[in-house]
Amino acid sequence: MNDKTTTVEDAYQDFVRRSLSRISGDLERLIYLASTRDYNTGKYHHDGLAAQFQTDIACQALELAHREIFHRIAARSLEELVAEVEVYINASRQSREEVLEVWQKLEPYRVALPVNVNAAVAQLFVSNVRLALAILRRRQEQEAMEVRAS
C-alpha cells in the first residue's frame, strides 16, 4: 500500500504510535532506532513502516525519530541519564555486571549517534554515557561491599 500523498510527518507519527510508544525508556528507543540503520549505506529500514509508506518516506521518518530521541537524551542532565541507563540495563536480559562491563569496554552507544550530528552535542552524549556507566559501576561496587560487610 504505497500512498504517495503521505508525508514524512505522517510516517513519523505512525511509527511513534505503533512502535516507539511500546518501548520503555528513551535510551532503548535510541538503540532500537540506530539498529534500523544499515551500517554500510546509513539508510534506515523498518519492515512495518516500509509496508505502509514509500521507502524513502519511511527512511526519512526513521531518521527524524532517531534525531529527535538523540537530542532528547543528549539534553538530559547527568542525573537523568544515569536513571535512563539504569532503566535500560534493568530491562536487558543479561546480568547488570555484564552489561556495565561490556558497555564500558566496547562503548556500543557510539553507534547510536545519528549521521552529521553536531560534534559538541555528540561528544556531550558520549561523555555523559561514559560518566553514567562509571557512576552505576561505583554504586554496584558499593552495594557489593555492603552485602559483604553485613
Place this chain on the structure above:
Amino acid sequence: MIEFLSLIAGAALVLLLMVVATRGWRASRDLDELPLARGDEEIAEPCPEEFVRRIFSRADWDFVRGVRCAGIERLYERERRRVALVWVRQISAITRRVMRGHAEAARQSKNLEVSMEISILTQYLGLMAVCAILSIAIQVVGPLRLGGLAHFAQGLSQRVAKLQESLQADALAKAAGSRAA
C-alpha cells in the same frame, strides 16, 4: 632583595607556563584521539544554546560530587573539558568559515562600506581572541567557572553569522537590482 623576588616571580611564571602547556598538550592529544572532533569545519550549524548551557552548567558537577568518588570526579573534569574544547574548536571553525565566505564576497563587491568592514573585522578578531582565551582557560581551570565567557562567545558568534547573512542578502538584492536595471 628585588633581584631575588624577580627571580622567584620569573620561576613561578615559567612553572605556570609549563603547567598550561602540559595541560594544553594533553587536551589536544585527547581531542586528536576523537573521531567526533574531526571534520568540524564541515559543521553547518553551531551547537544549540541549550547544549552550551549544559556543557558549562554546575548541576552535573554537583551531582557527581554527591557520588563521593575522586576517580569519578576526575573523569568528569576530563570529559567535560574535552566537550568544552570541541565546542570552542567548533565556534572558531564556523567563524573562520563565515569570514572566508565574507572575504570572498567582499573581493567581488564594487561598493564596500569601510565602516561596516571594520566592524565585521573587529567582531571577528574579538571572537577569535575570546576563543583563544576560552581554550586556555578551559585547560587550566576547567569549564565550570567559564559559563559567562562561553555565553558571551556564543552570542558573539551568532552576531557575526547574522551580520554575514544580512550582508549576503543585501549583496544578492543589489545584484538582482542591477541585473533588472
